[in-house]
Amino acid sequence: MKEHHKKDQAQDQQKKGAKDQSKAAAAPAEGAGEKKLSNAELKKKAKEEKAARRAAAKVSQPQPPAGSAPGQAAEGAKGGKPKPKQQQDGPQAAGSQHGKAATPRSAAPMPAPKEAKPSVPECFSHLAMAKGVNLTQADKDVHPAVLMLGQQMSTMAISDSTTRLEATLLAFKKVIDSYTTPHGTTLSRHFTSHVLNPQIVYLTACRPMCFSMGNAIRWLKLQISKIDIDMADSDAKKLLCEAIDSFIHERITLADVVIVSTAADMISPDGGDVILTYAHHHLVERALLRARADGKRFRVILVDDPFERVGLAHAKTLAAAGIPVAYAPDLGALRTNLQEATTVLVAAEAMFSNGAMYARAGTCDVATAAFDLGMRVTALCETINFTERVSIDSLTYNEIDPERNTDEEFRLLFDTTRDKSISAVVTELGICSAKSVPAILRKLEEL
Known part of the structure; x- marks a missing residue:
């Protein structure tokens, strides 16, 4: 029994000595490890600890509102003036931009109502x-x-x-x-x-x-x-x-004065004429009033411009002078009105040298429909409006309506009527055909 007891004591002393030796060996090793860190390594370790503290502080800060500018909350906390966006660089600025991108929007903005913007088709761009x-x-x-x-x-x-x-x-x-x-x-x-x-x-x-x-x-x-x-x-x-x-x-x-007098003389004094005119022009109005002042009896069918309605005041003026007037607000019943009329009287803004007539948009429709029905179409125009230019359609020379040039509606102010649809042109030099425009231009050059 004593021998066994001695053996146990000897084993416990050996284990205790081994533990003491391991602790003593570990202590010098740790001391040696701390002594091996250089100055560069110590600086690097300090930077890493500082970056970790910054990251932890940033996570603990509240996120700015979605509508605020990047870096606005941080600048306001410091009490300084907000800096331009391009001056914010480095890890902190990058982090703030990442945070803004990750922040979900509270509500999508309502789309603004679509406005009618000016739009000119390519074929009218000239x-x-x-x-x-x-x-x-x-x-x-x-x-x-x-x-x-x-x-x-x-x-x-x-x-x-x-x-x-x-x-x-x-x-x-x-x-x-x-x-x-x-x-x-x-x-x-x-x-x-x-x-x-x-x-x-x-x-x-x-x-x-x-x-x-x-x-x-x-x-x-x-x-x-x-x-x-x-x-x-x-x-x-x-x-x-x-x-x-x-x-x-x-x-x-x-x-x-001469054109008005000539046009008024063309109206029959028998009282059976029914004159169809389009929209309003001062020459046509004066000619009709002059004919009524001369004692001639006739009726007028006034087809108005559906976009501007300038003929309404014209119809009231004629009616006040004692002329019976039938008013049509648009071209919808044009053929029916033409069948009741005996002649068409319109006015031109210009006459081209090839005989084409340049007039208010819609005049071409009236003149062409009248020509198809075999009716006489008379145009009133001063020679100062004659031009040596040539036009065969309404796209060569025209103007865009400034009030109707959007995606929803588009309109030209004038149109061009072919010479075959015009029976006569009344000028201050007399009554002539549409084909006589070049001869009149040469005559004016001589004067």
Whole structure:
């Protein structure tokens, strides 16, 4: 028993000594391991601990609202001014952007109602359109009278070609009156390029020029070029103003009087005529009123423009003068109305040299339908509206309606009628056929 007890004590002492030796060996090993870390390793370890603390602090911070800008909450907490987005770089900025991308939106925004935006089909992209020009964008040399006229044209306050022509010439008169020739130059060499051209450019930007305006401007430039360079400015300006007055009186005022008188004489005095007309034109209105003043009895069927309804006031004026008027608001019953009529009386905005008529949109429908029924179609037009250009369709020369050029609706202001549908053209030079336009143009050049 004693031997066994001694053996057990010896084993316990051996185990205890082994444990002490292992602890003693481990302690020097740990001390040796701490001594082996270099300065670079210590710095690296400190950076890792610092990055871990930053990550833990960021996770504990609340997320900013979805609508706020990146980094706005952090900048506001510091009390400083928000920095531009491009200045935020590094791990923190990247983390904030990742957090914003991961944040789900609370509610999707409601889609805005679709607006009708201006849209011009490709086949009409070559055509111009009246548009308002900001007065601050106009050339500094544009006269105030021309500025006002351009705004009126862009809003269609002045729409008729002859009215636009007369207003343009009167505005140019004011430009000439206020002009002073600079030292070292002459009126004939300076006025056209430096004064007149800016006025023309501005008016064209507001609305494309009609054919009569182009003819009158070419005439005015010719008159300016004929002025003697030795003539005094006062005399030259007086000469130009008198020439403009004579032009308006002869080519517009007297021309309208002659055309109205001729058209009124064409109406039969027997009282059996039924005249169909389209929309409104001052020449047609004056001709009908003149015929009624002469004691002639007739009826009028007025087919109106379905888009503008300018014929309604025209019908009221005729009815007030004692003329029986049947009013049709659109072209729906055109053939039925034509079967009741005996003649068609319309007015033209211009006449092309090939005999085609340029007039309000819808005139071609009326003239073509009347021609198919074998009816006489008479057009009224001043020779100042004749042009040497040629057109066979409504796409070569036209204007886009500024109020109807969206995806939902699109309209042109004018159309072109072939010469075969026109029976006669009444001008201040008399009654002629549509094919006589080139001969009249040559006659006007000689005058």
